[in-house]
Every structure is written in C-alpha cells, then in structure tokens.
Amino acid sequence: MAYAADFEKALQVGRPPTICGLFPNSKALIVSGKVIDRAMLAKGKAVALAANGRNYFVIRGALAAAQRANAPLIIEIAKSEGGQKAYCAVNYWNIARIVDALCNELGITVPVAIHADHYGIKNDKDLAAAKVEVPTMFEAGITSIAIDASHLPDDQNLLANLEINPFIPKWAGLETEVGEIKGKEGLSTVPEAKFLIQGLNAHEIFPDWIALNNGTTHGLEASDAGIQVGLTADIHHALVPYKLSGAQHGTSGNSSERLREIAQKTATTKANVATALQMISWGLEVNDYGNAQLDGNGNFIKVPGEGMTEELWAEMVAYADSKGWKKGDYKNLNLTFENKFLAQPKAIRERMAKRVEEFAYKMMTEVFNSRDTAPLAVEAILKAGSYDLGPKGSQIEDPAHWTREQIVERAKSIAGDKGPEGNFED
Template sequence: MSQDTFKKALAVGRPPNVVQNFPGSQALLVSGKVIDRAMTAKGGAMTIAANGRNIFIIEGALKAAQRANAAIIIEIARSEATYCPTTLWNIARRVDYLCNKLGITIPVAVHADHYFIKSWDGVAEAKAEIPSVFDAGITSIAIDASHMTDDLNLLANLVVAPTIPTWAGYETEIGEIKGEFGLSSPVEAKFLCQGLNAHNFCPDWIALNNGTTHGIEASGEGIQVDLTAKIHETLKPYGTSGAQHGTSGNDSARLREIAAQTATTKANVATALQMIGWGVKVNEFGNAIMDGDHFAKVTGTGVDDALWDEMVAYADDNGISGGNYKKLNLVFERRWQGQSQAIRQRMADNVEGFVYDLLVNVFNAQDTAPIAYDLILEAGSYDLGPKAKQFEDPAEWTEEKIKAMAASIDTDKGPEGDFDD
C-alpha cells in the first residue's frame, strides 16, 4: 500500500464524527461497513473485533493488524464500561491516540458492542444515549435486544435504528440468551432481518447463539458451523453478514471453518486478550490455565510478577475469581501504566503475537487493508451505503402484525448469560 493511497483514503474515508473529534489525526478510523465488506470481498475471511478492556490490548491488537496488513475492529461492550477504564465514550480517543503514536495506517472501525436493551423500559434510554457515543467517535454499534422476545427485539431495533448514522456499521442480534435447546434458528433470524428491511434498515451483521461458549454454553458441541452457514444462506437477500461472539476458547480448526464456510466477517475476542496481556498461561485456544484455585502466570512475562501477586491478593480479598478477573482492569490499569517501559511493552507484545496468529493463520484476514482502501476510494466517501435495498412490504410489518408473526415462531428463551464478549 503506497503512502499516496493511504493519504487519499484518509482524506475521504473518515466519517464526520471522527473528523470533528480528531481533526488533525493521521488515523484511518472508518465505518464498520468498510471492515465487513473488505472481508466479504476477500472471501472466507473474518477479522478480529478485539475488546479493548485496557490500553495494552488496544495497542497489541493494532500492531498485529498493521503487521498483518489487515483491517480490524476495536470494540468495547456497554457493560464493560462498569469494570474497565475503556468506555463507549473514550475508546475512539484511545484508538486514535495509539494509531497516531504507533504510525498505524490500516483501517480501524471503533465498535460499541452489546449495547444491550434488556427490557422495553430500556428503549427510551437507548434512543437518547446512542447519539452520544457517536458524538464521541464511535463508528459502529451492536444493538442487543435479544434478551427480549422476538417481537420486542425487532420493535426495539426499529425504534433505535434511526439514531444510528446511516453511514455507520450496524449489528443486530438474535438468540443470545437461548437455553440448552434454544439455538438460534433461520426462521428467527429471517424474521428480524425481514422486519428491518421492510422499514429500510439493513444491518451489516447479525450475532447468533450458534453454540458459542460465550455466556451460557448452549451446546457442548461448541460453535455449530452448519447451523451458522444455513442461517447466513437464508439471510443472503438482506445483505447481512455474521458476527461470531464468544470466540475466545474455541479451537483454531473450528474458527477456520467459521471463516471459510459461513458469511462471518467479525469475530469477537475479549477474555483471551486480557489474560495473555497479563502473562497468564493459556492453551492454544486462549483458555487460561489454572494452578490450584488461581490462574497460572508465566514468570517474567506480562505484568510485573510482584504486581500480579497484588492483583491476585486484591481478587481474593474481594471475592473475585474466574471470569470476574475482568473486574481488575479498572482497578489496576493505572498501576500497569506505571510499570517500566519494558514491562509495558511486553504486555502489548503478548497481545500482538496472539492476535497476529489469529489474523493470519486462523481468520484469513491478512492483506484486507488494501481491499478496504479500494472500497473507500471507489465510493469516494466514508459512506458505502446499504448492502441491500428495501424490498419487503412495510404494510406487512406493522406492530400488530409483527406481534402476531412472532407468536407463531417456536422459540425458547433460556437463562441469561454474560453478554460482554
């Protein structure tokens, strides 16, 4: 990629909220649409959506993508802001700062993940609050109303979607809280995308419960590739790609199948990056390894060993264990940044190595940055438009008819899971 191409893409590819927030920046922050379509254009490729719970994860992921010449997504979930220093309102600023500091030139989308709406009472709050995250530089968002019944999920999306800029990446979700026998179905997914299309909304991604180990493990078999492919095939007319949640802990062979055999272009990874940055021992899938009742740490890597001991002691004193170690991010990031440059560097380097391997050897995302540049330059704009035009009849998708159709869908909303990853 020539410097001239980068400059041209930089001139037209940054959305207006990015330009307003970072007027002198040399960071190519782009719509999530650009990232999705770059993966689709390459074919059989998905990129990481790295949950930037702390600044070392963001740095490592950006450096890995630069090395792989891959377009990438940096994200944070709405709930993560309660226990992480990275929030929906500062993540774009953190990404922009690091891109400029490190000379990052690959395209990066900044994604607000799992903007959850757990009940109808949350719709008004979402409608009021979502514009503020775009005001802060976000370029993509996931509306997660899947905690509700299928009719309310669709109706909530219809109320909230107008608050999302038309140029921005838009993810929707179906089936996140299914129980053991409640994997997402093609019927439910099509219902959601049909209703959105009827009202002229085209989500770029849909997240499914497809057997992921994220949150409630819906199936001991892990991610269901065939089911995912079937749902994606059903959704082809609607132009909606797949977003794979709960990628941490899945074996590489299964993830390669997801990339190669489905329309998935976005794969969320959170827990593995956090653990690897700290220097926790992990297996080849990114699962943390235990040493008795605590996580095993590799001496001399990740955070300073003495500081790790403080983290463990704090966790023990506060009843924090297992997945709840994520709550240490907010408490300890200041301490991590106060370490020597060499230790800070090795934390980011740990993340870089893991993400680079995923991008190149598992996700097939290498060399997607030039494709993204071409898409921006061909459009001559930061706005690539929708992948599918409206073709469903809005008269058939009134609130009354939506509720009647949803009542006929055989669905099982199961126990709630953990919606961060």
C-alpha cells in the same frame, strides 16, 4: 507506494464527520464498520478480528498486529465492559481517543473501526435511555454499533431495533442479534433470524452483521463444544437475499480449527475476541483456544517474565480473593487496576502489548484469513468516494405487512427455545 497514495486519499474522504471533528489533524484512518466488512467480503472467506479493548495494552497490541498483517481491524468495547456501569477503564466515550492516539504514535496505516459492542436493550427503560446515550457515543468517536435486544422476545427485539435506529448514523456499521449468547441453551433458529431481518428490511434497515447464539458463551469457556458451524451456515444461507454478514461472538474457548471452519463455511466477516486478549496481556498461560489454564489447585497460571509483574499479579489475586470473586469475575479487575498497569516500567508495558500482538497476528494470518485486506478496505472507500459506503441490501419486504400489530402477531407463530433465564451479559 501505491498504497501510500491511496491511504492519503482515503484519509481525506474516508473518515466520518464525527471523527474529522474530533481529530482534525490525525493520520489515523478511523472508518465505519461497513468498510471492514466490505474488505472481508472482497477477499472472500476472511474474517476481521474485533478486539475487545478491555485495557490499553490489548488495543496497542492489536493495532500493531493489524499493521504487521496489513489487515483492517475493529476495536470494540461492550456495554458491560465500557458503558455507564463499566468494569473497564476503557469505555464508549474514550476508546476512540485511545485508538486515535495509538494509531498516530505507532504509524498505523490500516483502516480501524471503533465498535460499540453488545449495546444491550432489555426493557423499555433501557430503550428510553438508549435514545439519549447512543448519540453521545457517536459524538465521542464510535463508528459502528451492535444493538443487542436478544434478551427480549422476538417481537420486542425487532421493535426495539426499529425504535433505536433513527438515533444511529446511516453511515455507521450496524450489527443486530438474535438469540442471547448462552452456550448450547436457547440456540438461534432460521425462523427467528429471518423474522428479525425481514422486519428490519421492510423498514429499510439493512444491518451489516447478524450475531447468533450458535453455541458459544462469553468469558471463560469450560467445555469445548463451542460454535456450531452447521447451524451458523444454515442461518446465513437463509439470509442470503438480504446480503448479510455474520458476527461471531464468544471466540475464546474455540479451537483455531473451529474458527477456521467459521471463516471457510459461513458468511462470517467479524469475530470478537475479548477474554483471551485480556488474559494474554496480563501474562497468564493460555491454550490454543485462548482459554486461561488452571493449575492443580484451580488457580490461574501466571507465566514468569510475561505480562505484568509478578508482584502486581499477586496484588490482583489478593484483591479478587478479598472480594470472594470466582475466576469468571476476574474481568472486574480491569477498572481497579488499569492505572497500576500503566504505572509499570516501560519494559513491562511493552511486553504486555507485545504478547497481545503476537497472539492477534497469528489469529489474523493463520486463522481468520485477513492478511493483506487493508488495501481492499481502502479500495472500498475510494470506490465510494465517501465515508458512507451505503447498504449492501435493498428493500425486498413489503412494509405494509410489517406494522407493529402484524409484528406482534407474526411472532406468535415462531417456535423456539430461548433457553434458561439469567444474566448472560458479556
């Protein structure tokens, strides 16, 4: 009962003002992403599952798993998935409402953060639009954001982060990124990461997480090369003075053993799982890596009696074929078919969510070491006595050495291979 009492106290002080305004009578402990990071750090060598809620069933299943594991959870959606040009029905502006409703329905008592993942800024037009759009996302219940200007050169990445920061609430979880996620090409380096974090630090911006290109890709992973643990550890070690945690992208396609290494040997406290959860909810056969398996003809394998009905899956395949879509394009089916998923019989809907729950629970308890970290998250809230936990780091860089002109000049000395050009967005 001690946790129940603390949970009630945390509900009173731990929910950001935007969440209190949107859901005044809610019993859902929706919190800043900072809270989740602090809980993982308190346990040590623990990583929070960040589930990309591409459909309702992923969100429902992940929440149920988190409750079972007694672990705080991040529910997120990326700009490509849920922005203005979304391929999912779940988006930046409705995801908090879905999470809040489900938390109350299911009696979820673990803290949950709502994260806007991969908020991409690729040019000046994107940056101008972000200054309007980002505030609307927080007004709609987002409590954490990843600013991803990694597509830009190092100086422009840093400058974009600096320019958008005033539009992000100070209490919110903050992730930044160096090195565009594109597999083994264009891997992030220590100098690139230090440049970004030092420049932010000089301007009193203290991200909770940094995401790297450390060997992963988004979507369907064809190889098992995956995450480069040593590279990740080296970059995290170089950033120790800035008190930064790591965010791991592209976990689908990496074995459980590789992911355990990330938890044990690096400063990672957040791991995104997107494609795997989508495929699992649909009822497709996946391996330990979370990769959907293909039959001898190169087609996805639908497990009979799992996920959606066989009839609906056949309809989805026919639709994808009519569009000429390849396997990596199947994510685009989410938007067209979400209402058809929801219109299936209750038993079908329940098994879609249950399959996600079982996979996510295993990830939390057997891979990410996040079991029983919910009380640590609540403890962090109560210790702060606030929804705003404040920064982990402090200013150690001299702002006089990080003017716009100096940033542009400094960037010229950073050597690094950015890899091939192309659209590597999630």
